[in-house]
Amino acid sequence: MSAVIEGHHDDHHHGPAKGISRWLFTTNHKDIGSLYLWFSFIMLFIGGAMAMVIRAELFEPGSQIVSPEFYNQMVTNHGLIMVFGVIMPAFVGFANWLVPMQIGAPDMALPRLNNLSFWILPAAFGVLISTFFMEGGAPNFGWTFYAPLSTEYAPPTVTYFIFAVHIMGASSIMGSINVITTILNMRAPGMTLMKMPLFVWTWLITAYLLIAVMPVLAGAVTMMLMDIHFGTSFFKAGGGGDPVLFQHVFWFFGHPEVYIMILPAFGIVSHIIETFSRKPIFGYESMVYAIASIALLSFVVWAHHMFTVGMPIAGELFFMYSTMLIAIPTGVKVFNWLSTMFKGSLTFETPMLFAIAFVALFTIGGLSGIMLAIAPADFQYHDTYFVVAHFHYVLVPGALFSIIAGVYYWLPKWTGYMYDEFMGKTHFWLSFVSVNLTFFPMHFVGLAGMPRRIPDYAMQFADYNMIVSVGAFLFGLSQLLFLYVVLKAIFYGKKATGQVWEGAKGLEWTLDSPPAYHTFETPPNLESGEAKA
Template sequence: MNAAHANDAHHEEHPSGFTRWLFTTNHKDIGRLYIIFSVLMFLVGGFLAMLIRTELLQPWLIIPPEVYNQIITVHGLVMVFAAVMPATTGLANYLIPMMIGAPDMALPRLNNWGFWLLPPAAVLLVMPFALKLFGIGNGAIDTGWTMYAPLSVQGGIGVDFAIFAIYLMGISSLLSSINIIVTITNMRAPGMSFSKLPIFVWSWLITAFLLVAVFPPLVGGVTMLFADRHFGTHFFSAAGGGDPVLWQHIFWFFGHPEVYILLLPTAGILPHILSTFARKPIYGYRAQVYAFWAIGMLSVVIYAHHMFTSGLPVPAQLYFMYSTMVISIPVALLFFCWFATIWQGSMTFETPMLFALGYIVLFGVGGLSGLILSDAVADQQYHNSYFLVAHFHYALFGGPVMGIIAATYYYLPKITGRMYNETLGKWHFWQTIIGFNLTFIPQFFLGIAGMPRRIPDYALQFTHLNMLSSIGAYILGSAQLVLVYNLIQVLRGVGKKATAQVWEGAQGLEFTVASPPPYHTFETQPVIQ
């Protein structure tokens, strides 16, 4: 920064070099940090997924079983907490102030703290891998991401590290949620009433409510786990009158809404993308907002469908079965609105649109297979089989990850001011959709045939389908390198300049400012008519 600038008002003023990123209070900088961190952790989690599929390529051991358990656990935790959640939080940080005409997030320093808690948390999560190389401990957490007691009570140092990683990520999530709620309720431009709020903002508001409601009990739960491990308590041990199933209740009271915490922001960004490329207004705005509310509220009272085989009494199983099936009604409503939005539109199929349509198809499969699993009787067969693995990958990759990729392509020109390479984008899409289906369709069959999850080795009759699945995984994994290459090219400034409007059919305040937007948008708030 030169001297002339330093004396200027605070318009474009920010420290240069890396202190800009460490100390920033700017929502766009923090949003970009979240997104970059998320891409890096997506690659880490993806690398672990490749290791998993390499082990399962053929029915014998390449990786020691205990290391395999650590890999699947860290893959799950990294993908959920360090890849998908930061990605949606990053989009929220970058977009919400621009979408509602706010000068910045309401609490900028806490916003920065929220981000900078994540890298230490990620380090805590993977550090035990490295410590083992120096002869300390027995590696990372190896209990599966659900950390069921009593296994997690008996596990090694990796469990302790994971507990503290959850503390840090919990603080981070709470900070960003509180910040988002306050920003949405207090920072809207004059005239931006709740009934005009962009649907992405609505979806994040409900996501933030969910996080405030469900993350603190998990923090209490991992504290109890830590106490059981080191301070001689018996919360999860029947030997002292405690109950291992109590952990499952605590975990899934958080864990099930967590699925919707991952999903809702991307379900909120989807209508924006669909309406842009169908060149039609969003269909059923109110209906979709009500559906978000319904999903948010139902998600906290249906969690025990994850525990049908844990010995719940029959009336409880029936309640959780029916209430789970009820949630398919608001979800189906969302699907209806998405279809109606693109119905008879003059559609074009740029990369974001392709991923958005892919979202509808893949998440549709995830939702429908979930309906099968929600049947308490059928679940006795499907529970903890590869059918479940295929289901939740359709739900979590097919929904959130596809949505995040769609949003990345959609907003990349806005954020960087450069168009990405469309050919590579389309290549990325088709390789992803083929690779993904090739990976996970065989797993439905494997699950029905009886292959359990979380095992490094399997019976010989599962060989061919597993090999097919692994080949699909390699296709899927290498597809993401195309995305990374495309992102790097854009960041290097290759590609033609983006206009402020970016897409022909794009609507919203964020498309009224230049691409890239100035460092501070809306220092004076716009008036919404």
């Protein structure tokens, strides 16, 4: 047992430095975790504000508030910021805070690299957002930046976008190298791989996915850069290149990327559900194998994003069946969560509410994914709001809800203060209702043929779009409440105990709340049975 007694720091080590230099030069995994989480929180409001502009424009048919050009910039940057600036950094923040504490390590394996991988991230988004103030405006070709729209027809700021993507990629790769090295080398004695907490497992596999595909993304944008500035013809049909090649390279990155954004969510939700069901997770081993098979399958399904480019029938069938195969390991996970809750002594604190909503709503997103996987049907759904509904269901009540659930769950551990349970539940119910109000009607307008990425729409979609916009505004406002709950907990919260939740198991709960600046400097002994992961 190595928990440090409250208020008594280990004499050999200093606490955090004072002032801004603490944050600029910190190599402490807890500080860097907080930086990542706050960064992603800020980006959530920036990307969210862009979503509000989009929904305001779509509130009524016709051109209302912004020009179509600016609308395209909003759509593009909303996507880029939410994917690379919110979901991914938030999960890296969780990894920084939790991986060392959950495996009984004193810190990440490469603390200085850790500092660098965080601090280049604000630089990347600074570059990206600065393009709004440049001639030609910000990138406007969608977050998938298909060539030649993003090369021959792109605004001149595309070069800034390319460098921003390079920097984001470098940050993710460095972060992943750090996570893998930490997990493989610094586990407490006795913690074998199959005894690791599920969150650590999900991040180990996510980090491998990142290392496999972020370099391919870097390659894709480098090819774009060369096509634009150095006269090569990777994607230029005029020079014998092939624009469809771009889509293959992009989605070879892009499909594993969507699992990068959901696997850590699986880990977070697994911990929360077992805690509030007061039962160990059902089928731990099958959970691990399911995560691994989802990750492996993600490399052979990419072309289901491009069924309509004119693939031969054999290709369509291959990608259709391989995509549907993913439903099996995903189904295993969903049934394991349900089985964990079955006959458990359930209580419904805020994290549990968000976790249950995750299971239900993520499954809806998964099912619409199966509909989209059916190649012949996809010719109808392709590039409609049905696709928008699908990926928002897996990313908002999926990935984002798991992040919110995780913040509520570990906030008392991180800060040492409880959040206001009533306000947390209010936040949950507002978010739950508004997220469905926002994204569910998108299925209907999508099936009826409303195209995505267009600032105007036909009259018959007007009613549903108004409902969607009202839901979106409500959802946006609800997240301000989230900020309030977090700040209130930090400044006025009640002191939390080390255990925090009655049913919580795992090494991080054996520490004080908040944990000392340096923890597990001598690894916990798992064999003694005192601290059980």
